[in-house]
Amino acid sequence: MPYTSSLTDEEWELLEPLLPQVLPPKKKTRPSNWNKREILNGIFYQLKNGCNWQDLPKDLPPYSTVYWHYKQWPDTGSIEKLMNVLHGQVRELVKKKPSGRR
Secondary structure, eight states: OOSTTSOOHHHHHHHGGGHHHHSOOOOSOSOOSSOHHHHHHHHHHHHHHOOOGGGSOTTSOOHHHHHHHHHHHHHTTHHHHHHHHHHHHHHHHTTOOTTSOO
């Protein structure tokens, strides 16, 4: 884990199985050189440090790739879907109804 903003293995184990459910379907393009964890680490690095996208460290995916995903996911509702799933899981862990409604 090179940066304090990077996902831990435990965090990634929680997120990875959820991503196919919440992310928009990938268009038929060439395979990516970067996996979703690396892209998320790039997004989290920028959000935590507030740097320009172009100033992302070179060991992270190219800023254009990271920024493209950063813009696509909220526009498709993916972030909200992911947060809803995680919220429901937390509620179940503490023995509450998943929806938060009575």
